[in-house]
Amino acid sequence: MNTILIGAQWGDEGKGKIIDLLSRQSDYIVRYQGGANAGHTVKFGGKEYILHLIPSGILHRGKKCVIGNGVVIDPEALFKEIDTLKKTGIDVNGRLFISEQAHLIMPYHKLIDRLQEEGQNGKIGTTKRGIGPCYADKMARLGLRVSDLLDPEFFRDRLCYILDEKNKILTKIYGHKGLDFKEIHDTYSSYAKRLKPFVADTIQLLNNAADRKKRILFEGAQGTLLDVDHGTYPYVTSSNSTAGGAITGTGVAPTHIGQILGVVKAYTTRVGEGPFPTEFGPELMDKIRNKGEEFGATTGRPRRCGWFDAVVGRHSVMVNGLDTLAVMKLDVLDELPRIKIATGYKCGGKIHRTFPSNVRILERCEPVYEEHPGWQTDLSGIRRYRDLPVNARKYLARLSALLKTPISIISVGSQRNQTIFVSHRKAF
Ligand code: GDP
Ligand code: IMO
Ligand code: MG
Numbered sequence: 228m229n230t231i232l233i234g235a236q237w238g239d240e241g242k243g244k245i246i247d248l249l250s251r252q253s254d255y256i257v258r259y260q261g262g263a264n265a266g267h268t269v270k271f272g273g274k275e276y277i278l279h280l281i282p283s284g285i286l287h288r289g290k291k292c293v294i295g296n297g298v299v300i301d302p303e304a305l306f307k308e309i310d311t312l313k314k315t316g317i318d319v320n321g322r323l324f325i326s327e328q329a330h331l332i333m334p335y336h337k338l339i340d341r342l343q344e345e346g347q348n349g350k351i352g353t354t355k356r357g358i359g360p361c362y363a364d365k366m367a368r369l370g371l372r373v374s375d376l377l378d379p380e381f382f383r384d385r386l387c388y389i390l391d392e393k394n395k396i397l398t399k400i401y402g403h404k405g406l407d408f409k410e411i412h413d414t415y416s417s418y419a420k421r422l423k424p425f426v427a428d429t430i431q432l433l434n435n436a437a438d439r440k441k442r443i444l445f446e447g448a449q450g451t452l453l454d455v456d457h458g459t460y461p462y463v464t465s466s467n468s469t470a471g472g473a474i475t476g477t478g479v480a481p482t483h484i485g486q487i488l489g490v491v492k493a494y495t496t497r498v499g500e501g502p503f504p505t506e507f508g509p510e511l512m513d514k515i516r517n518k519g520e521e522f523g524a525t526t527g528r529p530r531r532c533g534w535f536d537a538v539v540g541r542h543s544v545m546v547n548g549l550d551t552l553a554v555m556k557l558d559v560l561d562e563l564p565r566i567k568i569a570t571g572y573k574c575g576g577k578i579h580r581t582f583p584s585n586v587r588i589l590e591r592c593e594p595v596y597e598e599h600p601g602w603q604t605d606l607s608g609i610r611r612y613r614d615l616p617v618n619a620r621k622y623l624a625r626l627s628a629l630l631k632t633p634i635s636i637i638s639v640g641s642q643r644n645q646t647i648f649v650s651h652r653k654a655f
Pocket of ligand 2: 234237238239240264265266267351352353354355356357358359447448449450453462463464465497498499500524
């Protein structure tokens with residue numbers, strides 16, 4: 228069965244851990260959107276791996292990994308990741324396939340991302356990896372794709388034309404000096420040689436695999452509330468991180484999809500700017516941030532933390548069509564005497580049960596909470612659903628009921644074995 232795995236909140240839900248677990252039973256693991264803004268952590272054997280661009284399935288020998296057409300590729304970040312993997316004994320040769328249609332992140336994308344963030348207007352708190360400017364160029368039909376890089380003459384002419392425009396923007400709008408054509412051209416020409424062996428028609432590759440009943444795992448990056456259409460715009464990333472992105476970002480038809488798995492934290496986090504209705508006050512913020520080690524896997528920034536938000540959860544279930552949930556980091560709530568869940572928002576005398584599409588409304592929303600008793604037990608060593616304390620089971624059952632979606636995986640620690648697989652019928 229082919230599975231799309233989605234972050235159902237604001238990213239960093241623990242997708243990396245679940246991708247790693249599901250990779251065992253997959254043949255292909257595919258990234259379909261975003262770029263090196265992602266940071267997916269996998270821990271096993273006393274080691275920690277953080278994947279940014281290469282699918283987390285690469286850690287499983289023999290599995291094929293694909294970077295689909297919907298991803299934006301920074302070759303510098305890609306090669307750095309390949310080299311880091313190699314140092315830890317993981318060889319990507321022969322099992323990493325990169326779409327010839329994927330767009331390239333260029334030095335001016337990263338520079339403009341930084342300059343926009345440093346400006347006074349409309350700070351988003353991006354990862355400064357050039358993601359927004361690269362997708363903007365894709366849509367404006369001013370992008371350079373992997374296949375362009377492999378055609379030296381075309382690449383030179385097109386870069387010359389595009390850089391001319393970018394340098395006008397850099398000098399006239401940002402008062403920055405322009406970038407040097409030769410330097411970029413020579414650097415990217417050397418990237419072309421290194422990239423070539425990985426480049427493939429990934430659309431054919433994946434559709435052939437689907438026809439042969441191979442199992443494909445679509446590895447979502449970011450989260451539903453960071454989706455450019457369905458998230459807290461403009462405080463979002465620049466791609467479709469929802470389930471639809473897996474279709475357009477790979478060229479695999481929706482009819483090939485068997486199930487959609489949403490990954491949620493047992494609470495909520497977000498990095499960067501933008502409204503966050505259930506955000507904790509300072510005391511709980513420190514406590515949960517430290518216990519959950521909530522610091523960005525890509526930028527190291529402290530993550531903002533808050534209570535589980537069922538309004539966000541229901542929105543994710545709806546726009547992704549989630550069939551089932553993985554609830555992560557339940558252990559982080561172990562010590563709390565009382566745990567809140569937001570079930571709606573109060574705004575201007577009205578109660579919202581659905582997610583407001585306008586952030587200016589969302590900014591004025593006050594969460595409506597229900598409170599549950601905590602379990603105050605260390606869950607990290609528990610491996611069976613029936614061994615969870617009753618209050619933990621009640622909390623999970625409530626999340627499942629509020630989201631009208633069964634829970635199939637519960638995570639109580641970052642290691643592979645700190646995972647409880649639940650049979651739907653038994654648990655909920
Ligand atoms: P992703 O971007 O969704 O892949 O998530 P990140 O890797 O950015 O952040 C998730 C963090 O939580 C990582 O440091 C994981 O090692 C860690 N983690 C995952 N599951 C659990 C869990 O159940 N309990 C605890 N305490 N940590 C976890
Ligand atoms: P994973 O895959 C959490 C956030 C940034 C910023 C906004 C836009 O690890 O869950 P961008 O650089 O994409 O233009 O930044 O999106 N963001 C993430 N937050 N996890 C991520 O990825 C993120 N990728 C981007 O912090 O608020
Ligand atoms: Mg992350």
